[in-house]
Amino acid sequence: MNETNSYQGGSNGIVATTYPKILMEGAKPTVVQNDVATSEERTPISSITNEYVLNVAFYTFVGFLLSEAVFAVIAGSESMLEDAEAMSVDALTYLFNLWAEKIKNRPYTESELQLPIPVRDYRREMTRLYVELIPPFLSVSTLVVVTIFATRDALEEFLHSGEVMQDENGVATPDVNVNIMLWFSGANLLLDLVNVTCFARANQAFGLSIPSKRRQQSTTNGSGGELQSLLEQGSLLNNNKNDNEEICMYHNEHSRLSRRPEPVDSDSFVNLNMCSAWTVSILFVCFACFHRACTTEFFATLFEQCSYLCLITSPTACLRRHVT
Amino acid sequence: VSVLIAASIASIFKETVSGALADSLAVIVVSAIILVSLVPLLHGLYQTAHKILDMRGKEPVIEETKNFK
Numbered sequence: 001m002n003e004t005n006s007y008q009g010g011s012n013g014i015v016a017t018t019y020p021k022i023l024m025e026g027a028k029p030t031v032v033q034n035d036v037a038t039s040e041e042r043t044p045i046s047s048i049t050n051e052y053v054l055n056v057a058f059y060t061f062v063g064f065l066l067s068e069a070v071f072a073v074i075a076g077s078e079s080m081l082e083d084a085e086a087m088s089v090d091a092l093t094y095l096f097n098l099w100a101e102k103i104k105n106r107p108y109t110e111s112e113l114q115l116p117i118p119v120r121d122y123r124r125e126m127t128r129l130y131v132e133l134i135p136p137f138l139s140v141s142t143l144v145v146v147t148i149f150a151t152r153d154a155l156e157e158f159l160h161s162g163e164v165m166q167d168e169n170g171v172a173t174p175d176v177n178v179n180i181m182l183w184f185s186g187a188n189l190l191l192d193l194v195n196v197t198c199f200a201r202a203n204q205a206f207g208l209s210i211p212s213k214r215r216q217q218s219t220t221n222g223s224g225g226e227l228q229s230l231l232e233q234g235s236l237l238n239n240n241k242n243d244n245e246e247i248c249m250y251h252n253e254h255s256r257l258s259r260r261p262e263p264v265d266s267d268s269f270v271n272l273n274m275c276s277a278w279t280v281s282i283l284f285v286c287f288a289c290f291h292r293a294c295t296t297e298f299f300a301t302l303f304e305q306c307s308y309l310c311l312i313t314s315p316t317a318c319l320r321r322h323v324t
Numbered sequence: 325v326s327v328l329i330a331a332s333i334a335s336i337f338k339e340t341v342s343g344a345l346a347d348s349l350a351v352i353v354v355s356a357i358i359l360v361s362l363v364p365l366l367h368g369l370y371q372t373a374h375k376i377l378d379m380r381g382k383e384p385v386i387e388e389t390k391n392f393k
Contacts, residue, residue: 079354129372129376136369140366154347154348154355
């Protein structure tokens with residue numbers, strides 16, 4: 001048995017413990033793979049990953065907003081144009097968050113593997129925090145600016161609603177084409193429903209707390225668990241007694257070192273990248289309110305149920321998690 | 325959804341509400357809702373920023389941890 005590597009313990013006085021090469025080769029990649037849970041590992045319950053959902057949301061939104069912008073000009077609708085602008089911000093948000101998810105889940109680089117585990121964990125945690133802060137902050141800032149400008153224009157139009165609008169040549173501008181608006185808004189609603197379904201299937205509906213459980217699970221079933229299962233399979237137990245003792249020493253030490261520090265508020269862990277992508281769904285509430293006032297009881301009830309579902313599964317969930 | 329609101333109002337109250345008026349009204353209402361819906365996210369961003377500030381400068385010193393390698 002080649003004994004090419006040595007594992008030096010930390011504060012407990014284990015010095016130059018040797019262990020079989022086969023263990024080193026089998027264990028190291030396991031540590032990396034479990035420390036950095038991939039998207040698929042983060043969503044073992046569902047086959048849909050966060051990245052898949054964000055991909056679907058991004059491409060569908062980009063396709064839709066381009067066609068909506070064209071038809072907004074044709075229909076002369078400011079709200080359609082604003083909707084297209086807001087959707088472009090949403091699409092950018094999805095793109096940013098997709099990037100953030102990839103960064104969070106990427107495997108360790110060679111240089112990172114050279115670092116001690118506490119340092120590596122610290123840097124990974126800082127990276128996670130930064131990518132959960134900067135992209136949502138940029139998209140929120142952009143959305144706020146776009147919304148303020150659109151509101152200002154809308155207020156001007158609302159205050160002068162009694163006047164006949166004229167173009168530069170003094171010709172009265174035609175009214176907004178309501179039919180185009182209805183068609184596009186209906187299609188937009190369907191698109192939102194598809195995306196809401198995707199988010200829900202990726203466990204990002206009620207599941208803003210799920211990542212913390214998975215993280216815990218990943219930690220529990222992490223390197224120690226994998227190593228234990230390998231040991232139980234007997235693949236590493238066909239050595240002499242001395243080797244087994246060394247394996248146990250390595251296992252204990254390795255489990256201790258691989259234990260990632262849980263965030264202080266791990267119970268209230270929220271994936272902000274998915275949360276920011278979710279805020280759009282609160283718009284259903286507005287839709288429901290208007291329909292309750294304007295349409296039949298059947299539709300009012302139907303849309304109220306939809307809005308209730310969206311409310312409890314998106315921003316309210318975030319709010320509840322943060323408040324508690 | 326904001327467009328659907330405007331179109332619904334304009335189509336239901338054809339005599340009293342013009343398309344342009346409903347259009348601008350929907351923009352105002354939905355803009356307000358967008359801003360309100362951002363509150364939880366802003367709160368989360370604040371918490372994350374706070375956590376970053378707490379953690380900054382607390383990186384484990386490599387000298388102390390190099391024995392773990």
